[in-house]
Amino acid sequence: MQLDHYASFPTELPVIFEDGLFLYPFMISPLFLKDDENIAAVTYAIEHDSLVIVCPTKEGQEGERTLESIHDAGVIGSIMRKVSLPDGRVKVLFQGLARGKAMEARGEDPLRVLVDTIDPKPVNEIKMDAILEVVREKVRALSQVSNFFPPDLLRTIEETQEYNRIADLICSTVKLPKQRAYEMFVEADTEQRLLLLIDYLIEEIEASKLQREIRTKVNTKMEQINKEYFLKEQLKEIQQELGVDNQREEEIAEYRKQLEAMKEHMGEDAYKEISKQLDRYARLHPDSADAGMIQGYLEWVLEIPFGKLAKKALKIENVESQLDADHFSLEKPKKRISEFFAVKELMELRGKSAQKGGSAILCFAGPPGVGKTSLANSIATALKRPLVRIALGGLEDVNELRGHRRTYIGAMPGRVVQGIIDAKKMNPVVVLDEIDKVGMSHRGDPTAALLEILDPEQNSHFRDYFVNFDLDLSQVIFIATANDVGRIPAPLRDRMEFIGVSSYTPQxxxxxxxxxxxxxxxxxxxxxxxxxxxxxxxxxxxxHSYTRExxxxxxxxxxxxxxxxxxxxxxxxxxxxxxxxxxxxxxxFMDKTVFEIEKTDNVNRVGVVNGLAWTAVGGDVLKIETIRIKGKGQMQLTGSLGEVMKESARIAMSVVKTQIDNGKVKVDHAIIPRTFKEQEEQTTLDASEVYKRYDLHIHVPDGATPKDGPSAGIAMSTAIASILSNKPVRAGIAMTGEVSLSGNVLPIGGLKEKLIAAHKAGMHTAIIPKKNYERDLDEIPDEVKEVVTIVPVERIEEVLKLTLLPE
Missing domain, CATH: 1.10.8.60 (Helicase, Ruva Protein; domain 3)
Structure with a gap:
């Protein structure tokens, strides 16, 4: 160890922090320093002719310059040369001399620590030589499967007999991880140090073998790909020379590429059907009729957006704000829509999928122009989903929904599948417009297909005849619209929940x-x-004057x-x-005035009653006119009345007769026709003679407009009672309600529209059935209730008392 002419150990040395390398003794290494702490340590060592210790930083603490951020062991060495570089860094040439251990801090600026050398323990040379031979064997094995050891280094390892020098050479070559290098570096027991090194060499040999095997496979695969590419290019050139068009092959390859890209998102039956047709297309001659048909099929089915969904999270606040922004009023429909999507959002938040059959299909029902389709548009906008509109008005061919079988010329997918393709998402909002106008013909019943489309139990496996595999429609939000719910077949109605969108008030x-x-x-x-x-x-x-709707x-x-x-x-x-x-x-600016509802003239008339009716364009005031003609008690009905209204008139006639017979309706005897003999004898006639000696003619203007419905009973009864008793009907009173044969007033529908019509006509009083008063009054706009007095009745006697003026 060349430490003789320096101070004895332990001694105080400045520290150089090393982030990247793990240096070893006997190495001469260039170090590029840019940190002030390291540069100060070098300057201190040169000025004081001192050694330094180079300590590696711990993993994850690179850049830190504190005693706690470095390992407590490093290489003791000397600074052989120092050069300042133009970019501000300092390059030093460092010579490692010995392994050292930092024990405690002794000074700052630069950081200095008390350092002692790590002296190896005495060893058994015979045992160490055996261990060293194993080390050399593992090094040779590793050199065969990796590029770690150049020949010169192998020769050095074979010839050197210094155990720690060999360990340092191998550790510096294989680039150990910092923590593992530290464990081997700080080990004073040379035998244990070499045994640790053997374990690492064995691991590295296995890893290198695996990497070599993977590289071999990759290279083989690349060679195969290059070979195939080369052959394909050759084939293209040959085909060009022969005048053969290879565009079809490229199309088939593109179809296969699209199919494989969608495979994981489509069902197994869909993949098998498309693959079968694609293989068949590849075998057919390009000019055959079947080839054109199958190509059309492939182009359609590969456009289906399998696995593509609108990802926006459902937020009920978005739905409510969008509905409020797009629509004024319609509070009840908007509230019901919010409840519908609140359930869906709650299920999503709790990580549950909607149960099959658990939610009905919404159907907006109401007159034209009240905003049914625009409500669906607002829902799609709020959910950030594409909107698909399928107009069902006049649809008679079931294949328009299910798709045409491919045996027919010009076969196409059904409207539902086409809508999904156009939407480019598997979960659009689909509006089924005018679902009440679907018709049945010799080409099938479209409502049967709609049953499958709208039934949550079935639509997850909807089969289109054209594509010939099942499609999952359970993610689609279906919304239907209808003008007349009664025209929708009962099984289809059972799958829908109706939200009434009724008339608007003038305000x-x-x-x-x-x-x-x-x-x-x-x-x-x-x-x-x-x-x-x-x-x-x-x-x-x-x-008021230019619209009627x-x-x-x-x-x-x-x-x-x-x-x-x-x-x-x-x-x-x-x-x-x-x-x-x-x-x-x-x-x-306007062409002509269209008087929507004739205003009441406030004149009391005998036999003229204001009834209230519901029409497809809202409510209307229906005048009922009655005259008496000398006759034998017959009754004539005109005004294009339907069977229900005719029955209402007959029931009303019987009810009034009963009222007259019971004395509840007082008859003016002066109007009863008398024979000459009865006049001479001044015979007292029974009140019942009034309806026996007169024929009644009941007319509901205008005659060209068909009228029907179960709500004219009390109006008919009032008109008949008025004409037979010769009592005028109070002006400004309108009424609606059906009457039973025993005189009970029965509930009706369309109350809101009827009362709005009464308000428009200037009526001050409206008579309605008591059950409607209890059940439907909250739906009536406040502006109507403020002007029109609404009177509930249970019996016909109450109606006649309110409407007929006393003698």
Whole structure:
């Protein structure tokens, strides 16, 4: 050890921190230093003619410069040369002399520690020679499977007899991990040190063998790939020389590539069917008819987005805010939609999948133009899912939904599969529009296919005839719309939950027009908001006198008329600047007035009653007119009445007869026709003679409009009682309700629309069945309840008492 002319050990030495290398004695190594602590240690050693100790930093603490960040052992050595580099670093040439151990700190700036040498323990030379031979054997074995040991180093290891020198040479060559190198470095027992080294060499030999085997396999694979590529390129050149088109081969290769990319996301039956058709296509001649058909099939099925889902997390707040932003009013439908998706969000948060059959399909039911489809659009926007709209109106061919079998020319997938392909996601929002207008014909019953599509128990294995394998539709959100729920087949209705979207009140229409329709139409027609203004009275007049509907579709058209005429006016007169629409000039923008509901004239009339009816475009006031003609008690009905209304009239006639017979309806005897003899004898006639000696004619204008429904019973009864008793009916009263043969008033449907119609017609009182009053009154808008007095009744006697004026 060349430490003789330095101070005796233990002694105080400055520390150089080494982040990368683990140095060993007898090594001369260049060190590149940039840390102030290391440079200060070198400067101190040169100025004081001192040795230094180079200590490696611990794993994970590189860059730290404290005593705790380094191993407590390192190489004691001297600085042979110091050179300052242009980039600020210092290069020193360090010569290792001995292994040393740092015991305690003695100074700072630079850090100095008390260092002692690690002196090897005495050894048994015979045993050590045997261990050393094993070490050399393992080194030779490792050199055959790795590039660690150059020939000169092997020769040095074979010829050297210093045990620790050989251990240092091998450790520095195989680049041990820091912790393991430290364990071998600090070991004073030479025998134990070599045994540890043998264990590591055995591990390294196995690892090198494995790496060599992997490299061999990789190289072989690469050679095979290169060979195949070379042969394919040769084949292409040969085909070009022969004039053969190789585009088809490239197409087949591309199809196979797409199929393999989607394999893990599709079902086994889908993969087998597509693979079978692809193999068949590869065997067919390009000019055969089947080749064109199969190619069309492959292009369709490989467009199906297997495994692609819209990933946005379901948040009920997003759904509610989107519905509120896009729709005014419709509180009940929006609340029900929020509840529907709240269940789905709760299931997702708790890591549960929706149970099969656990959630029904939503169906928005209501008149045209009330916002059924736009509700579905808002749901899709809130969920960040693509929207697919399938119009079912007039659909008669079941193959439009299930797909055409590939045996037919021009076969295509069904509309559902096409919608998923267009959406590019397997979980879009699919709107089944006008589901009540699906028809059955000789080409099948589309409702049967809809049963499978909409049934949560079945749609996870929906089979399209064209693709000929099962598709999972359970992730799709289906939303149906319908105008008339009664026209939907019962089995299909059973799979849906209906959300009624009813008529808008005039005030609701006004708010919708002001907030949504007018700004949207101005934008569509290239107009600025400040260029066209519609006053509030003009907008209300437009709603009241120029539209007849439950929704706002026609109102949108009328606003579009205003926008078009305004655009033309601005073009014709650039100085105009602004178009103002008021009640006075509204007629200049509209063609003609459409009186929606005739206002009541507040005149009490005999035999004329205001009934309330539900129509496809909302509610309406239905006048029922009755006259008596001398006859034999017959009854004539006109006005395009349906069978149900005709039965209501017959029941009403029987009910009134019973009321007359019981004396509950007082008859004016002066109106009963008398024979000449009865007049001479002044015979007292029974009240029942009034309906025996008169024929009644009941008419419901207008005659060209078909009318039917079970809600005209009390109105018919009031009209008949009025004409037979000769008592006028109070003006300003409208009524709706069915009557039983015993005189009970039965509940009806469409109450909201009917009461809105009564409000529009200026009625001050509306008579309704008591059960409807108890059950449906919360659905009636406040603006209607504030103006119209709603009276509940249970018996026909109550109705007649309220409606017929006393003598």
């Amino acid at each position: 609701e229409k006004f708010e919708i027009a002001k907030r949504y329709l007018l700004p949207q139409e101005l934008k569509k027609h290239g107009l600025k908001k400040q260029e066209v203004t519609v006053s509030a009275p003009a907008m209300k007049e437009l709603i 439950a929704g706002v579709r026609n109102l949108r058209r009328r606003i579009a008329d205003i926008a078009r005429k305004s655009a033309k006016m601005i073009l014709e007169d650039p100085t105009l600047g602004k178009v103002s629409v008021t009640v006075k000039n509204l007629k200049e």
